[in-house]
Amino acid sequence: MAATNLPNVSSRFYVTTPIYYVNDAPHIGHAYTTVTADALARWHRLHGEEVWFLTGTDEHGLKVAQAAEKHGVSPQDWADTTVERFKDTWKLLDIANDDFIRTTEPRHYRAVEKLLQACYEAGDIELGVYEGLYCVACEAYYTEAELVEGNCPIHDRPVDTVTEENYFFKLSRFEQRLLDWYEAHPDVITPETRRNEVLGFIRQGLQDFSISRTSLQWGVPLPWDPSHVTYVWFDALTNYITGVGFPDDKAPLWRFWPADVHLIGKDIIRFHCVYWPAMLLSAGIEPPVNWHVHGWLLVGGEKMSKTRLNQIAPADLVETFGVDGYRYHFLRDPSFGPDSDFSYEGMVVRYNTDLANNLGNLLSRVATVVAKKCGGTGPAPSPDSPLAAVAATAFATATRAWQDVQPNLALEATWRIVRETNAHLEANEPWKAEPGPALDAVMGDALEALRIVSVLAFPAIPTTAQAIWERIGLPGSVVEQRLPDAAAWGGYPGGLPVEKGAALFPRVTE
Numbered sequence: 001m002a003a004t005n006l007p008n009v010s011s012r013f014y015v016t017t018p019i020y021y022v023n024d025a026p027h028i029g030h031a032y033t034t035v036t037a038d039a040l041a042r043w044h045r046l047h048g049e050e051v052w053f054l055t056g057t058d059e060h061g062l063k064v065a066q067a068a069e070k071h072g073v074s075p076q077d078w079a080d081t082t083v084e085r086f087k088d089t090w091k092l093l094d095i096a097n098d099d100f101i102r103t104t105e106p107r108h109y110r111a112v113e114k115l116l117q118a119c120y121e122a123g124d125i126e127l128g129v130y131e132g133l134y135c136v137a138c139e140a141y142y143t144e145a146e147l148v149e150g151n152c153p154i155h156d157r158p159v160d161t162v163t164e165e166n167y168f169f170k171l172s173r174f175e176q177r178l179l180d181w182y183e184a185h186p187d188v189i190t191p192e193t194r195r196n197e198v199l200g201f202i203r204q205g206l207q208d209f210s211i212s213r214t215s216l217q218w219g220v221p222l223p224w225d226p227s228h229v230t231y232v233w234f235d236a237l238t239n240y241i242t243g244v245g246f247p248d249d250k251a252p253l254w255r256f257w258p259a260d261v262h263l264i265g266k267d268i269i270r271f272h273c274v275y276w277p278a279m280l281l282s283a284g285i286e287p288p289v290n291w292h293v294h295g296w297l298l299v300g301g302e303k304m305s306k307t308r309l310n311q312i313a314p315a316d317l318v319e320t321f322g323v324d325g326y327r328y329h330f331l332r333d334p335s336f337g338p339d340s341d342f343s344y345e346g347m348v349v350r351y352n353t354d355l356a357n358n359l360g361n362l363l364s365r366v367a368t369v370v371a372k373k374c375g376g377t378g379p380a381p382s383p384d385s386p387l388a389a390v391a392a393t394a395f396a397t398a399t400r401a402w403q404d405v406q407p408n409l410a411l412e413a414t415w416r417i418v419r420e421t422n423a424h425l426e427a428n429e430p431w432k433a434e435p436g437p438a439l440d441a442v443m444g445d446a447l448e449a450l451r452i453v454s455v456l457a458f459p460a461i462p463t464t465a466q467a468i469w470e471r472i473g474l475p476g477s478v479v480e481q482r483l484p485d486a487a488a489w490g491g492y493p494g495g496l497p498v499e500k501g502a503a504l505f506p507r508v509t510e
């Protein structure tokens, strides 16, 4: 039997998602990042690593203040109400985050103030006058050259010309330091094309960026000049250190810093890979170990947006496909890197093929034969099964893929075990065979394959993985299993009651 509850912690793993604007209703684009972070966290926990998984909401800034005003409530009340949409969605999707950070929490104010103060004392924040082209939706200034036909390149809407006295973060001083740092840490931005994009951006020359506003109250006041509040991006990025106890370097969670991976969409790469490491270097804090950048989920070839009315809420898909069906699709279908187009029809096909047919049928036909020919008791696997090598290869491939944040490849590898096991059954036709040792070996092998699949697929489909575990009679839970031992062939002991139960994934018709 696979070892359980190993006490040793091989290493630590700190994974974050961006913190989402509370104004938006959560859609499948937000969930894409969060489900991936959750699966990654679960994969690392299965290795006995000490994991910290942080997500949360970005609650300050002009957009929130404006929305609150429109609804006749205070910004805090507005944030308190709208944050629930994110919390509910993550609960629905079985997201097991360790903490949820809101930028309006006192602990976060403390962290932002300290980080500001540290950068100020380092001489990297100075007062200046800003005139710039500002996109309210991005909460960011753009240069003329960055606009697309005079509009914001992200939101395709007009920008405003704004003049104000601001404090500036002296990003221009960090050009060489950042280039040197990136040279010394070649793997910190993945995929490599994104790293090249960032280096190209830095080499073009960096401009100081404004980090405060006097025109707005809804934010963290600057500790040395409270007539200014902090620019929302400085505030938001700080969440990643607030979440592990900054500014208290004695905080127990501080051991998780630097973060192992910040998962981010390509739209926020400049803030994360240029501003954020510069802010940290200024304050004498180590930058993160890795940023993993993914593309957009498109709907009908377009980015989802409120104005285009093409946002899809996760709950609508969960109704049809279930939570695990949902999670599986978004982990298995898009390649985590380039943009990819979401297709409902494609989701139906993949669900029916991979989940209803391949995995669901495998369990149901195994349980049926065991009931009919083995008296309902699962036999032990054979040590020299051809499926042992299939499982070992799949595990090795999945391990590499999770390391590279390529869930689609990890799941593709895992499903190779499912397909090969179905093929093994079809080749041996146990439903036609007489009871006896040969039949027992085939069924034991299939049960062992199911055991391994339930461990390897657990990060993607946690509830179903546990259901399979229980139906093949295994005690305890998948979450207690420890890799790599739990993937080694031969863990299914035999002699356990196997139960058919209802279909794991009822077929979906379009």
Ligand code: MSP
Pocket: 017, 018, 019, 020, 021, 024, 028, 029, 030, 032, 033, 058, 236, 237, 238, 239, 263, 264, 265, 266, 267, 268, 295, 296, 297, 298, 303, 304
């Ligand atoms: N609040 C900032 C992030 C601050 S992090 C210090 C923000 N929020 S956001 O809600 O607009 O979006 C954040 C992230 O959501 C994106 O970077 C991306 O990870 C995810 N996505 C939002 N829309 C998406 C798609 N259509 N497709 C894929 N991911 C998307 O920016």
